[in-house]
Amino acid sequence: MILTIRRFEELDGRRLMALYRESNEENIDYFFPGAEDRAQALRQVEQGFLDYLRGDFFAKEGNEYRVLEEDGEWLSALRLYPVREGLYYIEALETDPARRREGCAARLLEGVIAGLKARGPFRLCDCVGVKNLPSLRTHERCGFRIVGEPGRDWLRDAPDEGTYGMEYRYQEVET
Numbered sequence: 001m002i003l004t005i006r007r008f009e010e011l012d013g014r015r016l017m018a019l020y021r022e023s024n025e026e027n028i029d030y031f032f033p034g035a036e037d038r039a040q041a042l043r044q045v046e047q048g049f050l051d052y053l054r055g056d057f058f059a060k061e062g063n064e065y066r067v068l069e070e071d072g073e074w075l076s077a078l079r080l081y082p083v084r085e086g087l088y089y090i091e092a093l094e095t096d097p098a099r100r101r102e103g104c105a106a107r108l109l110e111g112v113i114a115g116l117k118a119r120g121p122f123r124l125c126d127c128v129g130v131k132n133l134p135s136l137r138t139h140e141r142c143g144f145r146i147v148g149e150p151g152r153d154w155l156r157d158a159p160d161e162g163t164y165g166m167e168y169r170y171q172e173v174e175t
Contacts, residue, residue, distance in 0.1 A: 127151030
């Protein structure tokens with residue numbers, strides 16, 4: 001089942017942080033370089049993540065978290081931003097490391113695409129790291145194609161160095 005979360009109060013922060021644990025651990029060095037107490041630094045990264053969701057992400061009308069859930073377990077998640085009419089941007093696609101190579105990200109992407117199709121024509125964009133071959137293959141299997149290098153961060157309206165710009169189009173849409 002794919003959950004659509006539109007408000008911070010609907011979010012299970014504990015399960016979300018468990019899903020993003022690997023990425024959050026990698027972010028320790030970015031946000032807290034040289035941190036000696038990595039457990040404390042991880043808690044700070046997680047709190048910053050949740051603060052972003054509460055204060056910024058969910059504060060914007062139309063933003064949605066999508067989560068693939070099976071048997072009560074959160075397997076994969078992403079943030080979906082409406083940029084403008086008919087244009088959406090994906091960020092932070094993550095799959096539980098123990099469940100990778102099971103098609104979880106593909107099922108989540110396919111569910112997001114199916115939901116957007118019900119709204120009418122659209123363009124769905126994402127940036128995938130040029131070295132992230134599993135994600136690149138997953139996107140392509142789901143109908144995305146590479147449209148640029150570097151990718152475009154649609155939220156900041158700027159290039160996203162080190163990524164491919166990925167795009168999925170449903171019918172023709174002017175964006």
